Amino acid sequence: MEVKKSPxxxxxxxxxxxxxxxxxxxxxxxxxxxxxTKRDIKIDTSQAIADVIFxxxxxxxxxxxxxxxxxxxxxxxxxxxxxIVEDDADVEETTIASTEDVGQKVEIKYxxxxxxxxxxxxxxxxxxxxxxxxxxxxxxxxxxxxxxxxKYPTIAQENGTQGRVVVQFVVNRDGSxxxxxVMRGVDPYLDxxxxxxxxxxxxxxxxxxxxxxxRCRYTVPVMFRLQ
Numbered sequence: 001m002e003v004k005k006s007p008x009x010x011x012x013x014x015x016x017x018x019x020x021x022x023x024x025x026x027x028x029x030x031x032x033x034x035x036x037t038k039r040d041i042k043i044d045t046s047q048a049i050a051d052v053i054f055x056x057x058x059x060x061x062x063x064x065x066x067x068x069x070x071x072x073x074x075x076x077x078x079x080x081x082x083x084i085v086e087d088d089a090d091v092e093e094t095t096i097a098s099t100e101d102v103g104q105k106v107e108i109k110y111x112x113x114x115x116x117x118x119x120x121x122x123x124x125x126x127x128x129x130x131x132x133x134x135x136x137x138x139x140x141x142x143x144x145x146x147x148x149x150x151k152y153p154t155i156a157q158e159n160g161t162q163g164r165v166v167v168q169f170v171v172n173r174d175g176s177x178x179x180x181x182v183m184r185g186v187d188p189y190l191d192x193x194x195x196x197x198x199x200x201x202x203x204x205x206x207x208x209x210x211x212x213x214x215r216c217r218y219t220v221p222v223m224f225r226l227q
Contacts (some may be wrong), residue, residue: 122215123214123215124170124215124216124217125207125209125214125215125216125217126216126217128207128208128209128214128216129208129209129210130207130208130209131207131216131218132171132175132204132205132206132207132216132218133204133205134201134204134205135175135202135203135204135205136202142201142220145201146197146220146222146223149197149200150193150194150197150222150224151193152193152224152226153189153190153192153193155189156187156189156190156224157226159187160226161186161187161189161190161224162186162190162224162225162226163186163187163190163223163224164184164186164221164222164223164224165182165184165185165186165190165191165194165221165222165224166182166183166184166219166220166221166222167180167181167182167183167194167195167198167219167220167221167222168180168181168183168217168218168219168220169181169198169217169218169220170215170216170217170218171204171206171207171215171216171217171218172206172215173206173213173214173215174203174206174213175203175204175205175206176203177198177199177201177203177204180195180198180199181195182194182195183219186224190224193224194222194224197222198220198222
């Protein structure tokens with residue numbers, strides 16, 4: 001059985017038309033709403049910041065004239081004093097004859113300058129070909145002599161002072177001992193005793209330079225040790 005409808009009762013034919021009408025009505029309402037809420041906007045330019053025009057200040061360039069250096073002060077003038085000498089003195093004129101006039105050759109002589117040298121007997125040598133030597137056994141005999149003849153000062157013993165005193169002296173050409181002095185000391189009492197022992201030594205075998213005895217400087221350490 002087929003259902004038959006009347007063309008007037010069919011609403012599908014007018015669907016698109018009613019949809020367009022609906023769109024137009026909606027747009028009309030939206031336009032009216034926007035126009036109703038729009039307000040006039042005014043911009044107040046009375047408080048606007050005006051453009052500031054900076055004028056460039058031109059500074060004139062000035063040139064200072066160069067100052068001339070003042071001349072140095074003039075030296076005070078000294079009055080000249082003229083002394084007039086009487087022309088009464090007799091002056092002997094010396095005539096210098098040249099070799100051409102005399103006809104002789106001029107001889108030039110060399111005069112040596114005399115230099116005072118220290119006598120070899122007084123010269124003190126630091127290093128010689130043959131060194132001076134203690135006459136009784138050399139260095140070993142010297143150490144034995146010092147150990148036997150040294151008298152330890154009582155004050156230095158009580159204070160517990162000990163050490164090595166270095167004494168320097170000169171051995172003469174005849175072997176005698178002179179100019180003894182302390183080069184490195186320990187205590188005044190020990191230094192004094194070391195000088196006493198050195199000055200009381202017998203004569204040494206003198207040092208020699210080129211086979212001749214000469215004066216020599218010699219250094220000896222003197223040991224002080226408590227037992």
